[in-house]
Amino acid sequence: xxxxxxxxxxxxxxGKRIGSFKPLLMLNQKPxxxxxxxxxxxxxxxxxxVVKNREQKMKIEKALGKKVKVVEDKSRKFSPIVxxxxxxxxxxxxxxxxxxxxxxxxxxxxxxxxxxEEADCVAFKWKDGxxxxxxxxxxxxxxxxxxxxxxxxxxxxxxxxxKLIEIKNPLAFFNINKKEDLKKxxxxxxxxxx
Numbered sequence: 001x002x003x004x005x006x007x008x009x010x011x012x013x014x015g016k017r018i019g020s021f022k023p024l025l026m027l028n029q030k031p032x033x034x035x036x037x038x039x040x041x042x043x044x045x046x047x048x049x050v051v052k053n054r055e056q057k058m059k060i061e062k063a064l065g066k067k068v069k070v071v072e073d074k075s076r077k078f079s080p081i082v083x084x085x086x087x088x089x090x091x092x093x094x095x096x097x098x099x100x101x102x103x104x105x106x107x108x109x110x111x112x113x114x115x116x117e118e119a120d121c122v123a124f125k126w127k128d129g130x131x132x133x134x135x136x137x138x139x140x141x142x143x144x145x146x147x148x149x150x151x152x153x154x155x156x157x158x159x160x161x162x163k164l165i166e167i168k169n170p171l172a173f174f175n176i177n178k179k180e181d182l183k184k185x186x187x188x189x190x191x192x193x194x
Contacts (some may be wrong), residue, residue: 007044008087011101012052023101035104102176119163
């Protein structure tokens with residue numbers, strides 16, 4: 001368990017493209033939020049799930065149990081930066097590890113690899129140079145001046161002291177945005193042993 005880094009899982013999106021509250025979509029008989037939350041608990045003693053409102057908070061607490069730390073961002077704006085800033089208020093560490101609720105295949109090997117590196121921001125990148133902003137480590141100070149509407153990728157590009165690691169396991173970064181993605185995920189569970 002890593003004590004010096006707290007984990008924030010963003011789970012308060014609108015779910016427009018998929019048509020419902022994403023964290024509670026069922027995948028292999030478990031809610032989607034179960035997968036990133038379970039893997040995060042193996043590494044981090046403080047896991048903070050950020051949602052948009054009280055209704056979402058109650059739904060996640062019901063799905064995962066009352067002992068889970070779920071916080072509301074209480075903003076009318078929808079953006080990852082807003083959610084991260086809300087989560088940071090409950091983070092005790094100087095650095096945070098960021099996950100999204102729709103990453104069911106993020107694995108221990110991928111997380112272990114990123115936690116070994118030291119920089120203000122450590123993230124993964126694809127062979128074509130595209131940066132993956134989730135499953136990444138950030139120094140909290142990065143978000144002090146970040147605009148709420150800023151993209152995480154543009155924020156990472158501005159960080160001078162950063163380390164970008166090439167992705168070796170693309171499945172770890174598969175996320176669910178549309179119904180087709182959920183179907184693919186169900187197929188992955190059938191085809192691979194998790």
